[in-house]
Amino acid sequence: MSVARVTEISATSTTGFEDAVRVGIKRASETLRGVRSAWVKEQQVRVEDGGVIEYQVNMMVTFVLDD
Amino acid sequence: MSVARVTEISATSTTGFEDAVRVGIKRASETLRGVRSAWVKEQQVRVEDGGVIEYQVNMMVTFVLDD
Amino acid sequence: MSVARVTEISATSTTGFEDAVRVGIKRASETLRGVRSAWVKEQQVRVEDGGVIEYQVNMMVTFVLDD
Amino acid sequence: MSVARVTEISATSTTGFEDAVRVGIKRASETLRGVRSAWVKEQQVRVEDGGVIEYQVNMMVTFVLDD
Amino acid sequence: MSVARVTEISATSTTGFEDAVRVGIKRASETLRGVRSAWVKEQQVRVEDGGVIEYQVNMMVTFVLDD
Amino acid sequence: MSVARVTEISATSTTGFEDAVRVGIKRASETLRGVRSAWVKEQQVRVEDGGVIEYQVNMMVTFVLDD
Amino acid sequence: MSVARVTEISATSTTGFEDAVRVGIKRASETLRGVRSAWVKEQQVRVEDGGVIEYQVNMMVTFVLDD
Amino acid sequence: MSVARVTEISATSTTGFEDAVRVGIKRASETLRGVRSAWVKEQQVRVEDGGVIEYQVNMMVTFVLDD
Amino acid sequence: MSVARVTEISATSTTGFEDAVRVGIKRASETLRGVRSAWVKEQQVRVEDGGVIEYQVNMMVTFVLDD
Amino acid sequence: MSVARVTEISATSTTGFEDAVRVGIKRASETLRGVRSAWVKEQQVRVEDGGVIEYQVNMMVTFVLDD
Amino acid sequence: MSVARVTEISATSTTGFEDAVRVGIKRASETLRGVRSAWVKEQQVRVEDGGVIEYQVNMMVTFVLDD
Amino acid sequence: MSVARVTEISATSTTGFEDAVRVGIKRASETLRGVRSAWVKEQQVRVEDGGVIEYQVNMMVTFVLDD
Structure with missing residues (x-):
C-alpha cells in the first residue's frame, strides 16, 4: 500500500454493533474502491x-488510492 | 427535544457487551424517565x-427533561 | 490486590469482537499468571x-503480581 | 464552597449557542439548587x-451541595 | 437514517462563530446532499x-447516504 | 455488582488533596447509597x-444501584 | 512567519463568548507585540x-517573535 | 480563504517520515485542488x-473550496 | 540513557496515594532493573x-535497558 | 477577575506532591503578580x-492581569 | 532542577521538521535562559x-528558573 | 497475525528522530521476537x-506472539 484515504462512516442496525459495522462497510464499498480496514470510533444506541431499538457505529474507513 | 440530562451508567452481563448495554438501559429506564440514547464510553471484562466471566460497559445515558 | 501490571494485547478473530477478546485473554493467560481484567482500548476490522474478514481488539490486560 | 456536584445538561435553541446555554441553565436551575457555573463541552447544529435550524450545547453544570 | 458520512469543513466569517457555521453549512450543502448536522470541533480567530478580523470554525459535518 | 451510576463530585479542603477526597466521599455518602469507588479526575489549588489556601479535587464517584 | 510563541489567556465578558474573545485579544495586544491568532480552548459561564452573569473563554494566543 | 475541507490521507515511504508526507501531499494534489496545508496526525513504522522497512504518516490535509 | 522500556504498574495502599506510588515502585524494582522514573496516570480510591479504605495509583514506570 | 494569563510551571520536592505544588506556587509568585490558582497537569517521581527520591508536578498556574 | 517553566514555541523551516525544532530552540534560547528540553506537540506543513514549501513544529519548551 | 503484544520503548539518538526510532527498534528486536511495527507516541529533544544535543522518541512497539 502506498497512499490511502480515511473517511468517517456512520451506520446503524437493529441487530447489534457488529452488524452496524458490516452494514457500513458494505455501503461504503459500493461507493469507494479499495476499502481495506475500519477503526471503530464510537458506539451508540x-x-x-x-x-x-437501534445500534450505531461511527468508523474511520481506510481505502487505498494506489497500490 | 429541548433540555436533556446525561448521566453515566455502568452495567455488567455474563453474556456480552450488547447485553450489558441492554441491562443498563433497562435498569436506568426504571428510575429515569425519557431515556432516548446512550453512548458507549468504556468496555471491560x-x-x-x-x-x-463478565462483560462491563460504561455508558453516557441521555434522558429528556422537557419536550 | 496489592500490586498489578498492565500490558497491551492485540488479538483477532474471524467471528467478532467479543471472540477476539476471549482469544486474547486465553493466550495472555498462558504466559501471564493472575490475569484479572481487561479494558478494550481499540476495535478494528x-x-x-x-x-x-477479521475483527481485532487491542486490550489493556491487568494481571496481579502479589495478592 | 465546600462540596459540589457536576452534571451534564444538553439544551437547544433556534437562536444560537449562547441562547442554548441560557435555556439549559434556566431549566437546570428549576430542578437543581445552587447552580454556580457551567463548562461548554460540545456545540452542535x-x-x-x-x-x-437548531443550536445545541452540552454543558457540565456545577451546583453546590454545601456552602 | 441508515448510513451517513462525516467530513470536516472549515469556514470563516468576519461577523462571528455562528455565522462561520452557517457559511460552512451553506457551502457544504451545495456540494453534498443530505447534510443533517454538524459538530463544532475547533474555534479560532x-x-x-x-x-x-476573522472568526473560523472547523466542523464535522454529517450527511446521509441512504435513508 | 450489576448496575451502578457514576457522578462527578467536587470537594475542597484546606489540608490537602487526600483530605478533599475524603470530604467529598463522606458528603456524597450522605446522599447516595452504595458508594464503592472514586476516580480522581482533576486536582486544583x-x-x-x-x-x-485550598486544595480541590473533582472525582467520578461510582455508587451501586442493584447488587 | 518564522518563530512564534503561544500563551494561554483567560478573559470574561458580561455580553457573550465572542466579546470575551475580543476583550482578551485587546488586553493581550497591549502587552504582547505581534498577536496573530487565537484558538478557543475552553468556554465557561x-x-x-x-x-x-459572565461568559469566560480560555484561548491559546499566538504572537510572532520574528518575521 | 473562505471555505475549506479537511481529509485524512495516509502515505508511506521507504526513506523517512518527511518523504512520506511529500508522497502523500503529491498524490492528494493530483485528485484534490487547492491543497494548502497538512497536519501530521500519526507516525508509524x-x-x-x-x-x-517503511515509514507511514497519517495527515489531515486541508484544501480550499472557495477563495 | 540510551534505550528504556515503559510499563504500567498499579499499586494500592491503605495510607494514601504517595504511599501507593512507593509500594508500586518498590515492588517493580524487585523484578525490573534500572527503574528511573514513574508518571502517575490514574488515582482512585x-x-x-x-x-x-484503599488508595490506588496506576503509573507508567520507566526502566533503562542500556546505558 | 477580567483578564488572566495561564502558564505551565514544573516544580520538585523530596517530600511529596503537595509540597512540590507549594514550592512551585511560592517560586512563581516571586516573579508573577496576582497568582490565583493552579491546576495539576502531571505528577511524576x-x-x-x-x-x-523526588516528586515532581507540572501545573497550569493562573495569574490575573487586570481586576 | 528545582523549578522550571514551560512555554509553547512555534517555528518553521523550509528544510524539515528537525530543522524547525533547531530553529525554534535557538531563537527561544536568545530570550529565555536555561532551556533544557522540548516536547514536540504538533507537526504541520x-x-x-x-x-x-514549509515545515512547522509547535513545541513545549522547558527552561529552568532555579537550579 | 493472531495475538500480539504492545510495549512502550523509549530511545535516543544524537542524529535525529528517525535514527532514534531505528535505535529503539534494533534494541527491542534483540530482546523481543516478532517485532512488526511501531507507533510514534512522543518526540522530545x-x-x-x-x-x-539529543533526540528522543517514545514508541508503542507491536510484536507477534503467535502467527
Missing part, C-alpha cells in the same frame, strides 16, 4: 420504552 | 482462570 | 471485497 | 435544506 | 492590530 | 499571597 | 439565580 | 528483522 | 461505609 | 535503588 | 502546487 | 547552550 437509540432507546425507546426502556429497550434498545 | 473480568477474567478468571483464563476465561471471561 | 479488516475488509476484503466489501465484507469484514 | 441541526441542519435542514442547507440552513441551521 | 485571526487578529490584526489588537482586533479580531 | 487556590492561592493567596503566594501560598496555597 | 458563571451563574447566579438561574441566569448567566 | 513497519519492521522486518529488526530494521525499519 | 475504594470506599466502604462512607470512608476511603 | 524520580527513582533510585527502588526508592522515590 | 504548508503546501503550494502539490509540494511542501 | 534535550537542549544545551541553545542547541539540540
Whole structure:
C-alpha cells in the first residue's frame, strides 16, 4: 500500500454493533474502491420504552488510492 | 427535544457487551424517565482462570427533561 | 490486590469482537499468571471485497503480581 | 464552597449557542439548587435544506451541595 | 437514517462563530446532499492590530447516504 | 455488582488533596447509597499571597444501584 | 512567519463568548507585540439565580517573535 | 480563504517520515485542488528483522473550496 | 540513557496515594532493573461505609535497558 | 477577575506532591503578580535503588492581569 | 532542577521538521535562559502546487528558573 | 497475525528522530521476537547552550506472539 484515504462512516442496525459495522462497510464499498480496514470510533444506541431499538457505529474507513 | 440530562451508567452481563448495554438501559429506564440514547464510553471484562466471566460497559445515558 | 501490571494485547478473530477478546485473554493467560481484567482500548476490522474478514481488539490486560 | 456536584445538561435553541446555554441553565436551575457555573463541552447544529435550524450545547453544570 | 458520512469543513466569517457555521453549512450543502448536522470541533480567530478580523470554525459535518 | 451510576463530585479542603477526597466521599455518602469507588479526575489549588489556601479535587464517584 | 510563541489567556465578558474573545485579544495586544491568532480552548459561564452573569473563554494566543 | 475541507490521507515511504508526507501531499494534489496545508496526525513504522522497512504518516490535509 | 522500556504498574495502599506510588515502585524494582522514573496516570480510591479504605495509583514506570 | 494569563510551571520536592505544588506556587509568585490558582497537569517521581527520591508536578498556574 | 517553566514555541523551516525544532530552540534560547528540553506537540506543513514549501513544529519548551 | 503484544520503548539518538526510532527498534528486536511495527507516541529533544544535543522518541512497539 502506498497512499490511502480515511473517511468517517456512520451506520446503524437493529441487530447489534457488529452488524452496524458490516452494514457500513458494505455501503461504503459500493461507493469507494479499495476499502481495506475500519477503526471503530464510537458506539451508540437509540432507546425507546426502556429497550434498545437501534445500534450505531461511527468508523474511520481506510481505502487505498494506489497500490 | 429541548433540555436533556446525561448521566453515566455502568452495567455488567455474563453474556456480552450488547447485553450489558441492554441491562443498563433497562435498569436506568426504571428510575429515569425519557431515556432516548446512550453512548458507549468504556468496555471491560473480568477474567478468571483464563476465561471471561463478565462483560462491563460504561455508558453516557441521555434522558429528556422537557419536550 | 496489592500490586498489578498492565500490558497491551492485540488479538483477532474471524467471528467478532467479543471472540477476539476471549482469544486474547486465553493466550495472555498462558504466559501471564493472575490475569484479572481487561479494558478494550481499540476495535478494528479488516475488509476484503466489501465484507469484514477479521475483527481485532487491542486490550489493556491487568494481571496481579502479589495478592 | 465546600462540596459540589457536576452534571451534564444538553439544551437547544433556534437562536444560537449562547441562547442554548441560557435555556439549559434556566431549566437546570428549576430542578437543581445552587447552580454556580457551567463548562461548554460540545456545540452542535441541526441542519435542514442547507440552513441551521437548531443550536445545541452540552454543558457540565456545577451546583453546590454545601456552602 | 441508515448510513451517513462525516467530513470536516472549515469556514470563516468576519461577523462571528455562528455565522462561520452557517457559511460552512451553506457551502457544504451545495456540494453534498443530505447534510443533517454538524459538530463544532475547533474555534479560532485571526487578529490584526489588537482586533479580531476573522472568526473560523472547523466542523464535522454529517450527511446521509441512504435513508 | 450489576448496575451502578457514576457522578462527578467536587470537594475542597484546606489540608490537602487526600483530605478533599475524603470530604467529598463522606458528603456524597450522605446522599447516595452504595458508594464503592472514586476516580480522581482533576486536582486544583487556590492561592493567596503566594501560598496555597485550598486544595480541590473533582472525582467520578461510582455508587451501586442493584447488587 | 518564522518563530512564534503561544500563551494561554483567560478573559470574561458580561455580553457573550465572542466579546470575551475580543476583550482578551485587546488586553493581550497591549502587552504582547505581534498577536496573530487565537484558538478557543475552553468556554465557561458563571451563574447566579438561574441566569448567566459572565461568559469566560480560555484561548491559546499566538504572537510572532520574528518575521 | 473562505471555505475549506479537511481529509485524512495516509502515505508511506521507504526513506523517512518527511518523504512520506511529500508522497502523500503529491498524490492528494493530483485528485484534490487547492491543497494548502497538512497536519501530521500519526507516525508509524513497519519492521522486518529488526530494521525499519517503511515509514507511514497519517495527515489531515486541508484544501480550499472557495477563495 | 540510551534505550528504556515503559510499563504500567498499579499499586494500592491503605495510607494514601504517595504511599501507593512507593509500594508500586518498590515492588517493580524487585523484578525490573534500572527503574528511573514513574508518571502517575490514574488515582482512585475504594470506599466502604462512607470512608476511603484503599488508595490506588496506576503509573507508567520507566526502566533503562542500556546505558 | 477580567483578564488572566495561564502558564505551565514544573516544580520538585523530596517530600511529596503537595509540597512540590507549594514550592512551585511560592517560586512563581516571586516573579508573577496576582497568582490565583493552579491546576495539576502531571505528577511524576524520580527513582533510585527502588526508592522515590523526588516528586515532581507540572501545573497550569493562573495569574490575573487586570481586576 | 528545582523549578522550571514551560512555554509553547512555534517555528518553521523550509528544510524539515528537525530543522524547525533547531530553529525554534535557538531563537527561544536568545530570550529565555536555561532551556533544557522540548516536547514536540504538533507537526504541520504548508503546501503550494502539490509540494511542501514549509515545515512547522509547535513545541513545549522547558527552561529552568532555579537550579 | 493472531495475538500480539504492545510495549512502550523509549530511545535516543544524537542524529535525529528517525535514527532514534531505528535505535529503539534494533534494541527491542534483540530482546523481543516478532517485532512488526511501531507507533510514534512522543518526540522530545534535550537542549544545551541553545542547541539540540539529543533526540528522543517514545514508541508503542507491536510484536507477534503467535502467527
